[in-house]
Amino acid sequence: MQSIEGHLPLLSPLHAVLAPTGIAVVGASADPTKRGYKAMLGLIKGGYRGDIYPVNPKAASILGVNAWPSITDIPGTPALALICTPAATVPGLIAECGRRGIKGAVVLASGFAETGEAGAALEAQMMKNARAHGVRIIGPNTSGVFNLHHHVNLLALENLKPGDIGIVSQSGNMLLSLALEAQYNGQVGFSTYIGPGNQADIGFNDYLRYLGEDEQTRVATLYVEGFRDGRKFLDVAREVTAMKPVVVYKSGSTEQGQKAASSHTGALAGSYQMTVDLLRQAGVSVVQYSDEILPVAEGLGRLQKAAGKRVAVIADGGGQATIAADRLAEAGLTLATLASDTQAKLDALLLPQASTLNPVDVAGSSDANPSLLAQCMAVVADDANVDSVFLVGMFGGYSLRFAESLLGDEMRGAEAMVELAHATRKPLVIYSLYAPIKPPPLRRLHEAGLPVYASIEHAVRVLAALGERGEYLANQAAQRTKTPMQPSVNGKALFVNAKAEGRDLLEFEAKALLAEHGIHVPDERLVRNIDELGAVAAEFADRPLAMKVVSQAILHKSDAGGVKLNLVGEAALREAYQSIVASSHAYDPTATLEGVLVTPMAEKGVEVIIGMLRDPMFGPVLMFGLGGVFVEVLEDVAFRSLPITRADAESMVKQIKAQKVLEGVRGGQGVDRQALVSLLMGISQLVDAYPSIRELDLNPVIAYPENHSLGYAIVDARIIVERDQ
Structure with missing residues (x-):
């Protein structure tokens, strides 16, 4: 098992707000259908240890707690106010909070900028009062917050287990989905949840900074519809991902999805592919499907990283071994080539019919001795060619499938896997078809911090995220351009x-x-x-x-x-x-x-395109892709935030899906990749040297083979000038 490397200095002002010594519930209610009731119930049932101040001018007490007619009448000075009243009341209440010394407010009401001009004006007034009185705003239009390690549960969700996954989600229903999934999983717990709402004051970059600093959070997990300051988020993400994993699910991957996100949050959805590329460049693990969010967060939180993408598969069935190999290849992972002495050790453990190539198929060797699988895992984990170990099959269910007497051997196997996990820095990931029913051996693995998955696809996505994170951290040694280009x-x-x-x-x-x-x-x-x-x-x-x-x-x-x-x-x-x-x-x-x-006339070669734009959300962004029909129809392009490192440039060329075009088709030679990398680096420096470049378009650039004297030819060039404001 791996620990988090390093920590960030405590700079976020949210620690006091999200771990408050006292909470005022403005709009507290005795009506079970009201949020003011749910919040009170969540605090009381959750065992909140600070002072609770219900504010309701028509009630003497709420759920047995003395109530106060206004914020001004509260006897103490809480750190946080939860405002459950309608939007029109919020600007005045924020000013009242500020005069009372309350430094943070969670605003639940909708009816602000997401609804149009009148709502935007109301939001502007709220923020004017907040800034005048030094009040930080979570929301408005937020689903709420919780901090389980401090017993703060303003959503009144039940059966939440404290843990190490921090969540920021623009969708309250997505949080509910993750909470129910964690409840079903039984081993996954949460640290903090924040619904950012409209991000009128505090944005995703602020929340990520807080989760990066929070000692109770091992992995930050975000559901994002739109950023307010994408460039700042990338800057913070680079800091945080150097210390702990960050998982993002970005909605709006289709034109229809982008429209839905904009109408729901009032935030710019932007280009989905560009956003994903820039997030990955900053070390963020981006998941494509919503059902991957929690598995990947759990796996990264527990295992942190792998040194690379070479995976050894141990399987007790040929069919699932093949499926695992297929999924690994599709995810960009490779089957590790096992050393000859590793194969010899496996031969000594397994029956003659077993395959000691990778995937390793034990072929019935474990039927009477399931703990043998743990021995096989230890052998391949000791191989220098292996970065991660993937156990695939029915471990945990041998006593159910064959004989009850095998339970003891399975438990011994589970203990051996736990010992191996503590002895090695290589991730051990387990898929078991018995995972849904949680037999004792699998419960033991889970309790010890080993993730067990009921889906080969989810397990492979975790392995991919671990490998990507390991490679990202290894590449952090590559610095940004040390000698900037000077304008002539x-x-x-x-x-x-x-x-x-x-x-x-x-x-x-x-x-x-x-x-x-x-x-x-x-x-x-x-x-x-x-x-x-x-x-x-x-x-x-x-x-x-x-x-x-x-x-x-x-x-x-x-x-x-x-x-x-x-x-x-x-x-x-x-x-x-x-x-x-x-x-x-x-x-x-x-x-x-x-x-x-x-x-x-330019000699024939492979047409590529290089472009740059100053995106209003993310700042200067570089694009590379195949030209001609590829860019117009297939949109086979890659994006990176500027400035780039050489590793960034190399990854842009490698990312193009139609790699066979770059490698050479029908006997043709492959393009000079290093010439393209040098060109991308040169454009990055040029844009940095000339802030007046608003857009740049080199299309087409003809890429030539390595033995060509030039490497490339820029056929057309266009530069759009930034107008002085």
Whole structure:
């Protein structure tokens, strides 16, 4: 079993709010259908040890606790107020809390910014009062909070087990689903829950910071519909994931889902793929399906990480061994190649018909001696080629399936697995088809902190998360760019001129900026009138040339008839020039033509695209993908937050699904990946050096094989200029 590495300094102001010495329940009620009743009940039944102050002008007491007519009348100074009253009352109550010295408020009511302009105005007034009086707001439109280790249960949920999983969820129903799943599991417990609601004041980054600092939380788990400050969240996530795992389920993976999220929370949903890529870049474990949230959180909380993605499978059935191997491959994991001495040790333990390759199929060897599986696990765990051990089959159910007398041997096997878990840093993950009925051997494993899953798919997802986290932590040694690129005099002048003229950089200017900073661009000539074509034709001799219109007004050159290819000789250039000018004027009579660019035709290769945008939520983001139909139809692209490390750039190229295209098809050579990585690193530095770059688009870039002299050719370049505010 692994411990959490290091800890964050206590910077979050939420510790006092979420572990309050006293709580005022504003709108406390004796009506069981009201939240003010549920909150009181949750505090009393949960054994809250601080002072409880029900506030209700019409009641002398609530559930046996003296009530007070207003916040002003409370005799003490609670750290937290739970406000259960309608939205219209909230701004005044927040001011009253501030005057009373209450530093935190949980606002349950809806009817704020998520409902429209009137609600937004009400929310703004609430925040004005909160800032004036130093009150921090959880919500509004929140489902509530609990902190089980401090007996704070403002949701009055029953059968919650204190544990080490911290949860932040924009959906109250998702929290309820996880709570019921944990109750069924029987071994999973929670530390803190927070419903962020509208995030009018405190956002996901603040909650993540708190969970990162909280000693009772081993894994932070978040259900996210939309961020308010995505860039800040990524910054905090990098800090927290260096210390403990963070699991995120991001809803809105489809266009319909994104619309639903926006209407529900009033938050921008953004691009799902971009969000997921950026979260993973920050070390976050992103789960794709809601039923993976708790299994992955449990597995990461208990096991923390694996050194890599090499898995050894021990199975007592060939069919499930095959299924496990299939799922592992699909998850990007590999079957470890067992060392010869490992196989020899397994041969000595198992019957002759057993397979000691990976997956290891014991083939009946454990039928009369199920503890043999623990011995096999110990053998493969000792192999340097193995990062994780995956037991697959019916362990825990041998006494039920074959003979009751086997129970003792299974319990001894379970104890041996527990001892192995404490002796090794390699994760041990168990799938048992008997997990749903929780026989004694599996209960023993669970109680000792070994996760047991009833689904091969869930177990594999946990193994993948452990491997991904291990690789992420290993790559943290790679620092951000140590020597930043400095803007040049010529480069700065390009942006000064463009801004003065109210335009973006023209294509030849964008390429000049790239060349200024060591990024290779093809030879090209700007031709402003037809008489200059003779010199250009002579310079490039008989090489086939391409000609493109240069105009700020014409972005899609091909649509305007502004591109001509495979031109040889001066006559062909003159004819193409006249055609481009005529077509461009016909396309947009008001367009100003700067001339045409003439350049040698690029050699054939693999088309890729590199782009950058300053996202309003996440800041500067780099994109890489396959060009042509791949980017338009398949959207086979990868995103990373800037600046990037070399490991980030390498992972972008590796992430592309159509790897066979990059590796070479039909006998073709694979592209020079390191040349692409260097180009991505160069663009990252360029964007950092020039904050005036709002968007950048290199499309297409032709990627060449490793033996090519250039590595790549930038065929087209576009840079959008950030306008001064």
